[in-house]
Amino acid sequence: MKNCIKISLIFIFLLFSLAGMTQQQRFPKPEFGNGYSQPTPITPEPRALALEYTDVVVLLVVLSLASWMAIRKRSRRGLLWLSVFSLIYFGFYRNGCICSVGSVQNVALTLFDPGYAISITTLLFFLLPLVFTLYFGRTFCAGACPLGAMQDLLIIKPISLPEWLRKTLGIIPYLYLTLAVLFAATGTDFIICRYDPFVGIFRMDAEFHMVILGIAFLLMGMFVARAYCRFLCPYGVILSWMSRFSKWHLSITPVACIQCKLCSDSCPFDAIDYPTDEKQSKSTKWGVNRFLVYAILIPLWIFIGGFAGSRAHTWISKANPTVYLAELLVSNPEVRNDQKNLDVQAFLSSGKPLETLVKEATVIRRKFYTGSWIAGGFMGLVIGMTLLSQVVYRKKADYQPHKGNCYSCGRCMNFCPVKK
Amino acid sequence: MESDNKLKFSLNIALVSGIFCVTVALLLLLNFMQMSKNKPLESKALTSLVKQLSQEPNSDELKQEIRNFDLLARKAYFNSQWQVKTGGYLLLFGAMVFALSLRVFIGLKSKIGEPDVKDENDMTSRIMTQRWVMITGSVLVVLGLGASFVSVDHLQKYDVNESLAETKNADNQDKVEVIKVGEDPQTVQPEIADSAKNIVAVNAAKTDTATSLANTTPVVAAKITFPGINAIKANVPGFRGPFGNGVYFQKGTPVEWDAASGKNVVWKTPVPKKGYNSPVIWGNKVFLSGADNQSREVYCFDRSSGKVLWKQLVDKIQGTPATAPKVTEDTGFAAPSLTTDGNRVYAMFADGDIICFDMDGNRVWARNLGLPDNHYGHASSLIMYKDKVYIQYDTNKSRKLMAINASTGATVWETVRKGKISWASPILASINGKYQLVLSTDPMVAGYDAESGKELWSVDCMSGEVGPSPASSGGLVFAGNEYAKLVAIDPSKNAKVWESDEFLPEVASPVAANGFLFVATSYGVLACYDAKSGEKYWSKEEGPGYYSSPVIVDNKLYIFDTAGKMRVFEVAKEVKLLGEGNAAEKVTTTPAFADGRMYLRTPKFLYCIGK
Known part of the structure; x- marks a missing residue:
């Protein structure tokens, strides 16, 4: 029976492969007699639709296995090997693309640009981890994310960061997410992909500065565990929101916590919440006053953030190539004579009048103005809510993983002496 | 261990x-x-x-x-x-x-040791966090506000008139090189005034899709007569004859000839440079162009004798790319057919150069439209009507239809089109008594107002790399492409009338007349349909395939296969071969007909067939 299944799977795989091979180009590429092979202009090369769906199926299987290993099997070793598989498959084999982290931008673009239609596979890569997180916590980070896996494997001697530093650095992913959505929505750039520090390692073709960045993250990750995931990953922001509401989440102990404290240092990501100190969390007048002040200040933070964002829109919009080119031609007309400026020369040879370019750039800049108001307002909300969360005390009796920050890697489970 | x-x-x-x-x-x-x-x-x-x-x-x-x-x-x-x-x-x-x-x-x-005593005071830590979060928030606000001070909005400072004044030479005069404005003494016409008005009207309209550029280019008042419909029908003003429709209003052309034996060959003359453009005829003159990666030329032949009347180099045009663009062997540098109004002849090349000569070979104007990003090479032919030359300028970067002032070369309007790059040529279709430009591309077949460039209708029905041009007859428009469909469209209803996917053209354009529609495929099938209903009357598979477009002359369908064999069929419900001819070499161009004679370009020669 097992053999039958194996043979069937091999047959289906071959069928898809052959289908891809038999698709001939209408106008074939020129052939060279000296064995020269044409380099592909796109990395990774586009795949047949069937293979794209295969990627989705692999993701689904990996997510299911990761959730099962984290919640039911409680196997750290299983999660570790699963993440190694994901690193090899989604990282080195698929060259880090398609990736759930970057798919945020495709979703943003499809929401704001009616001319862009997101593919169903990209949408599934965006949604599937979120759905799983809503039920099982961040098992995607534990077993399916190649970026996380690469960093996780290189954790050597993790140090614990003070809470104020973690919280402060924790604002960066929100900022990154906001900018990524703004840039994608205005059709400017996919910055998450452009500045992904690890994708160049997967593809072995990164620019020098990106190689340095990637290596720096990995070296830092030996001591500051999963630095990218904790203090940059924009997808992690959404996963964190979902995970807070997860129905079943990994727990340190399978039954009741015996307060042995053995797990207290087990998490390299500082994602274990300690039991509440009753003395300190006692409601004081000071605490209540602060809560009221912070709550009242939230709309102000939103407004100030929005206003500051709107003031910055001119500067931010210069990242858009159309805006940049239009401004360059308007502010430096002599650049027309610069034969080495390929963008300018390409524009001049296109025959498009400058007036049209300026009009296009103005429309984009207007989008940036609206977007920057929203982005700034959102960042104001993040600051306001982070402050508010610092004066809210929730009673915790046991050592528990923080649902939002826990990557469900399962390290803490090994430290717990309580077994089923 | x-x-x-x-x-x-x-x-x-x-x-x-x-x-x-x-x-x-x-x-x-x-x-x-x-x-x-x-x-x-x-x-x-x-x-x-x-x-x-x-x-x-x-x-x-x-x-x-x-x-x-x-x-x-x-x-x-x-x-x-x-x-x-x-x-x-x-x-x-x-x-x-x-x-x-x-x-x-x-x-x-490492060993699981004694748990560390939590040395962080929760309250102190929270206060510290609040402080740092506030600092971070403030820094972000300051950065945002600071960015507004360090950045200047140059776009707001942009002044159209000032910019035009500054770049007048670069943008306009340099690109539109007015060498000589030919002025026919007998041709002072009020039509120019009308066209000037139209340009102004287009400027005023400034629709979303049609951007008027008349105000950015110098308009030189040239006073010439543009031919009427009868004159157009009597000549071959562009690719596939009058209005680009593949239907010639000529009679008495022989249905048999043979290049090898010289049967019905009036003359044969070599064409200096290679080109896939088809002959264009006005009066006693036949026009062709030829090019390679070194130079480009326009030729005028005497229609009676085949003698070269003049040959002009296309060079010294401002904006011409220093190196020739990459084109495929089967497209070449001179694929677009020329167009003429009887006063002047207009030619376009793969590098975006467009040039105008008068009938005696004197250069009138020339300009470069910008290097087209086209992976096979620009191939769409020119077409003109009244005082405008129309260019389908679909490239990988942008898609647009342009109208150029025939007298000056200045852009009158350009309409940005949706869709993908195509190689089809525009035709002029008479819809409800008015001529409109019809274009076929992926994903749509669309009609445009010839005066303003405004899109009048559009039907999504095409796909792939569209090469065949559309055809028009009886108020319907026909278009097809391999891997897509053959469709008949009623432009007045903006809807498909019928469609078929049995025989689809890849290169050759369909032709329709007298209630019949003909389609020739690249694998050698010629199919005849009822133009109104789409009912297939007959199909015949013969020869290696058709790249040359079928044309209808005097109720006869003339078609050349790629091996150079000509077949003439009666335009009827039953297949009836009326005659055959043979060029004995490859034929991919479309023949032109005038005064009982057929003019055919082969890779090396221009033939005149007649009695």
Whole structure:
């Protein structure tokens, strides 16, 4: 029976492969007699639709296995090997693309640009981890994310960061997410992909500065565990929101916590919440006053953030190539004579009048103005809510993983002496 | 293995792999520095050799030396690339081994010890966090506000008139090179005034899709007569005859001829340069163009004798790319057919050059429209009506339909089109008594107002790389493409009337007349349909395939296959072969007909067939 299944799977795989091979180009590429092979202009090369769906199926299987290993099997070793598989498959084999982290931008673009239609596979890569997180916590980070896996494997001697530093650095992913959505929505750039520090390692073709960045993250990750995931990953922001509401989440102990404290240092990501100190969390007048002040200040933070964002829109919009080119031609007309400026020369040879370019750039800049108001307002909300969360005390009796920050890697489970 | 041994083993592995990583990283760094310092492809020695060659252009030794040096430089470059790539993989492998062995070492060494006493006071920590979050928020606000002070909105300062004044030479006069404005003494007409009004009207309208550019280009008042419909029908003003529709209003053309024996061959004359454009005729003159990657030319032949009346070089045009664009062999540099109004002839080439000569070969104006980003080469033919020359300028970067003032070369309007690049030529279709431009591309067939460029209708029905031009008859528009469909469209209802996918053209355009529609495929099938209902009357498969478009002349359908064999069928419900001819060489162009004679371009010759 097992053999039958194996043979069937091999047959289906071959069928898809052959289908891809038999698709001939209408106008074939020129052939060279000296064995020269044409380099592909796109990395990774586009795949047949069937293979794209295969990627989705692999993701689904990996997510299911990761959730099962984290919640039911409680196997750290299983999660570790699963993440190694994901690193090899989604990282080195698929060259880090398609990736759930970057798919945020495709979703943003499809929401704001009616001319862009997101593919169903990209949408599934965006949604599937979120759905799983809503039920099982961040098992995607534990077993399916190649970026996380690469960093996780290189954790050597993790140090614990003070809470104020973690919280402060924790604002960066929100900022990154906001900018990524703004840039994608205005059709400017996919910055998450452009500045992904690890994708160049997967593809072995990164620019020098990106190689340095990637290596720096990995070296830092030996001591500051999963630095990218904790203090940059924009997808992690959404996963964190979902995970807070997860129905079943990994727990340190399978039954009741015996307060042995053995797990207290087990998490390299500082994602274990300690039991509440009753003395300190006692409601004081000071605490209540602060809560009221912070709550009242939230709309102000939103407004100030929005206003500051709107003031910055001119500067931010210069990242858009159309805006940049239009401004360059308007502010430096002599650049027309610069034969080495390929963008300018390409524009001049296109025959498009400058007036049209300026009009296009103005429309984009207007989008940036609206977007920057929203982005700034959102960042104001993040600051306001982070402050508010610092004066809210929730009673915790046991050592528990923080649902939002826990990557469900399962390290803490090994430290717990309580077994089923 | 015992625990101590494991510990020792993993430490040794970590040490060896660590040293290995450092060594490889140093070598990579060295390679990078060396590459940055001495770029093999920007070698000074090579540059000086190239300079020397310009002084001694005929020195074969120098050429060989440059070739050798160039080969060496390229080898060095690719060798270095290989080193970087291999080094990268080695470093990655080493780093992984190092990290894993170190992990094992630390894992073996570490023990679950006494839990640390939490030394962080929760309240203090929270206060500290609040402070830092507020600082971060404030820094972000300051950065946002600061950005507004350091950045200048240059777009707001943009002044159209000022910019035009500054760039007048660069944008307009340089690009539209008015060499000579031909002025026919007998042709002062009020039509020009009308067209000028139209330009102004278009400017005023400024619809979303049609951007008028008349105000950005110099309008030189040329006073000439543009031909009426009867004159157009009597001549061959462009690709596929009057209105680009493939239907000729001629009679008495022979249905049989033979190039080898000379049967019905009136004359045959060589065409100097290669080109896939088809003959264009006005009066006693036949026009063609030819080009290669070195030069471009326009030819005028005497229709009676085949003698070359004039031949003009297309050069010295502002904006022409320094190097010829890459085109495929089967498209070439001179694929678009010319167009003429009887006063002047207009030609376009793969590099975006468009040029106008008068009937005596005097250059009137020339300009470059910008290098078209076209992976096969620009192939869409020109067409003109009244005072405008129309250009389908679909490229990979942008899609647009342009109207150019025939007298001055200035852009009258351009309409940005949706869809993808196409190679089809525009036709002029009479819809409800008014001529409109019809274009076919992926994903739509669309009609445009010939005066303003405004899109009048559009039906999504095409796909793929569209080469065949549309056809029109009886108020319907027909279009087809391989891997898509053959469709009949009623433009007044903006809807498909019928569609079929049995026989689809790849290169040859369909033709329709007298209630019949003909389609020729690249694999050798000629199919006849009822134009109104789409009912197939007949199909006939013969020969290697059709690239030349079928045309209808005097209720007869003329078609050439790629081997050069001509077949003439009766335009009827039953298949009836009326005659055959043979050019005995490859034919991919479409013949033109005038005064009982047929004019055919083959790769090397221009034939005149008649009695």
